[in-house]
Amino acid sequence: MIRFNNVSKVYPNGTRALNKVNIDIQKGEFVFIVGASGAGKSTFLKLIMKEEEPTSGSIIVNDTNITEMKRRKVPYLRRTMGIVFQDFRLIDKMTVFDNVAFAMRVIGARPKAVKKRVHYILGLVGLKDKAQSRPAELSGGEQQRVSLARALVNNPSLIIADEPTGNIDPEMSFEIIELLNEINKQGTTIIVVTHEHELVHKFKNRVIEIQGGEIMSDTGAPTEKADVKIEIAEEELAEIPEEIAEEIPDVSSEELNREALAAIEDEEAAEE
Amino acid sequence: MRGLGYLIKEGVRSVWNNRMMSAASIGVLVSCLLITGAAMLLSMNVTSVVEEIGKDNQITVFLKEDIDDLEAIQKIGPELRKVDNVAEVEFYSKEQAINEYRSELGTLFSELQGVENPLPNAFHLTMVDLSQYETTVKDIRAVEGVDIISDRSDVAKRLTDLNRLVTQVGLWLVAALGIISLFIISNSVRMTMYSRRFEISIMKSVGATNHFVRIPFVIEGVVLGLISGIISSIVIAFLYEAMVSAVKYIVPVTEIPYSELAPRMTVGFIGFGMIIGAIGALISIGRYLNMEGGEILGW
Ligand SMILES: Nc1ncnc2c1ncn2[C@@H]1O[C@H](COP(=O)(O)OP(=O)(O)O)[C@@H](O)[C@H]1O
Numbered sequence: 356m357i358r359f360n361n362v363s364k365v366y367p368n369g370t371r372a373l374n375k376v377n378i379d380i381q382k383g384e385f386v387f388i389v390g391a392s393g394a395g396k397s398t399f400l401k402l403i404m405k406e407e408e409p410t411s412g413s414i415i416v417n418d419t420n421i422t423e424m425k426r427r428k429v430p431y432l433r434r435t436m437g438i439v440f441q442d443f444r445l446i447d448k449m450t451v452f453d454n455v456a457f458a459m460r461v462i463g464a465r466p467k468a469v470k471k472r473v474h475y476i477l478g479l480v481g482l483k484d485k486a487q488s489r490p491a492e493l494s495g496g497e498q499q500r501v502s503l504a505r506a507l508v509n510n511p512s513l514i515i516a517d518e519p520t521g522n523i524d525p526e527m528s529f530e531i532i533e534l535l536n537e538i539n540k541q542g543t544t545i546i547v548v549t550h551e552h553e554l555v556h557k558f559k560n561r562v563i564e565i566q567g568g569e570i571m572s573d574t575g576a577p578t579e580k581a582d583v584k585i586e587i588a589e590e591e592l593a594e595i596p597e598e599i600a601e602e603i604p605d606v607s608s609e610e611l612n613r614e615a616l617a618a619i620e621d622e623e624a625a626e627e
Numbered sequence: 628m629r630g631l632g633y634l635i636k637e638g639v640r641s642v643w644n645n646r647m648m649s650a651a652s653i654g655v656l657v658s659c660l661l662i663t664g665a666a667m668l669l670s671m672n673v674t675s676v677v678e679e680i681g682k683d684n685q686i687t688v689f690l691k692e693d694i695d696d697l698e699a700i701q702k703i704g705p706e707l708r709k710v711d712n713v714a715e716v717e718f719y720s721k722e723q724a725i726n727e728y729r730s731e732l733g734t735l736f737s738e739l740q741g742v743e744n745p746l747p748n749a750f751h752l753t754m755v756d757l758s759q760y761e762t763t764v765k766d767i768r769a770v771e772g773v774d775i776i777s778d779r780s781d782v783a784k785r786l787t788d789l790n791r792l793v794t795q796v797g798l799w800l801v802a803a804l805g806i807i808s809l810f811i812i813s814n815s816v817r818m819t820m821y822s823r824r825f826e827i828s829i830m831k832s833v834g835a836t837n838h839f840v841r842i843p844f845v846i847e848g849v850v851l852g853l854i855s856g857i858i859s860s861i862v863i864a865f866l867y868e869a870m871v872s873a874v875k876y877i878v879p880v881t882e883i884p885y886s887e888l889a890p891r892m893t894v895g896f897i898g899f900g901m902i903i904g905a906i907g908a909l910i911s912i913g914r915y916l917n918m919e920g921g922e923i924l925g926w
């Protein structure tokens with residue numbers, strides 16, 4: 356799914372954020388990236404979503420060498436991933452529903468598909484009742500779930516979360532990771548950056564530690580999945596999808612991927 | 628393209644959300660369009676008047692009083708014909724002139740009976756191109772035996788000069804105001820983009836194409852241009868009446884009726900406004916499209 360080959364990143368000001376990093380993350384894995392502030396964790400994520408370019412080395416995402424990827428194809432790469440930020444990055448003047456719908460609208464989804472899909476995803480993260488609320492009216496944990504819903508709404512095969520629990524209290528943090536774990540069980544690859552060691556230890560996932568831009572340790576994929584769970588969270592998650600099973604979205608990841616490919620081909624055809 | 632409805636709604640909405648700046652942009656663009664339009668209307672009218680007058684752009688060349696014998700006169704004719712830009716030359720004797728006076732003045736003329744004919748011999752001639760009036764007149768003056776030149780095309784000549792002035796000043800004004808309009812519209816759109824940089828960064832992170840990010844802002848510019856075009860089309864109709872009476876005060880001419888010009892002006896205003904709007908918007912957009920995530924937000 357993701358492979359870093361001898362990747363180094365030196366920022367224009369001379370800061371060496373990553374140094375000859377080699378990482379291999381398989382499809383369906385759940386990986387924690389840990390390390391002190393300034394270790395290079397965010398840089399690692401930015402390279403995956405092609406927000407930054409590596410200074411040397413190559414990066415493969417979904418069997419594509421993204422280091423050589425053309426600029427205009429980058430949007431289609433990003434459609435295959437959902438991104439969650441520490442500061443939620445929700446639009447204050449939009450409702451919860453519109454914040455999530457935004458991610459679909461700006462890639463040209465049909466209004467009917469948007470409506471179905473957003474309701475489904477809000478149910479999945481347990482925010483069905485908050486659809487018409489504004490972000491400011493929600494707790495930190497709820498806001499992060501909206502942000503997660505937005506990351507999920509286009510049915511990505513990869514979720515990238517940069518310190519998703521950095522701004523919320525520990526109990527809520529646990530719920531968020533638990534939710535990500537559930538999503539991971541459906542086959543979505545998940546990469547979570549965090550420096551909360553306690554949280555990491557509660558889940559038996561692969562942990563990669565970065566220090567000073569280099570890989571310090573890598574537990575590798577665990578042979579056995581974590582069985583630590585919060586009862587309440589599990590109940591919630593178990594119930595909701597059934598409730599709305601009827602409204603299961605008509606936007607499958609296959610359809611989206613096909614559309615993305617078609618769009619790329621259209622553009623290529625137009626260029627010639 | 629899919630999602631166009633959403634994009635148009637977004638573009639129109641930001642005109643309203645950004646209304647102070649929108650009003651300023653529309654104000655400047657309307658002024659630009661009106662001045663351009665006024666210059667064009669003036670020019671069109673002057674041209675039509677000049678054409679009308681130009682149809683009998685005859686001037687009269689009076690000969691010196693002492694030239695009275697046929698031989699001398701017959702020499703001058705071909706000389707005049709040789710002058711550049713002279714089309715037709717026709718002799719007009721002092722007898723013909725006095726006879727014309729006689730018939731015009733009728734009985735009054737009897738008072739003048741017996742007085743020696745005081746009129747000089749003359750030539751009537753026409754020019755090919757009225758705009759070269761001055762040079763031609765100078766050349767005619769240089770011909771031996773020519774005394775004074777009188778003409779009825781003086782008004783036409785002045786109008787031609789005016790037309791040239793209007794066209795020149797108009798062009799400069801249009802260029803200057805066009806640039807100001809572009810600047811202010813691109814500024815307006817830039818402000819919208821700045822106030823929406825957060826949304827733009829999210830759009831990019833969820834995989835919106837640059838095309839998609841761009842469209843609402845272009846639409847905002849086009850809508851500003853459209854509104855300006857419509858306002859200008861209405862205002863110019865009233866302005867035209869005022870202009871016509873002002874011009875009529877100076878020169879008694881018949882204007883082109885506005886109904887004849889209205890379709891052209893309206894289409895021109897709206898088209899020009901929308902193009903300026905779109906270009907103005909595109910100027911601002913490039914900067915944002917080349918940035919990523921935190922860069923857009925200035926972090
Ligand atoms: N855009 C940038 N320009 C220059 N230096 C940067 C930039 N982004 C990050 N850095 C530097 O690179 C190093 C790694 O940063 P980052 O990847 O954000 O670390 P982490 O997320 O682990 O805290 C830090 O020293 C940071 O100051």
Ligand SMILES: [Mg+2]
Nearest residue numbers: 396397398517
């Ligand atoms: Mg970081």
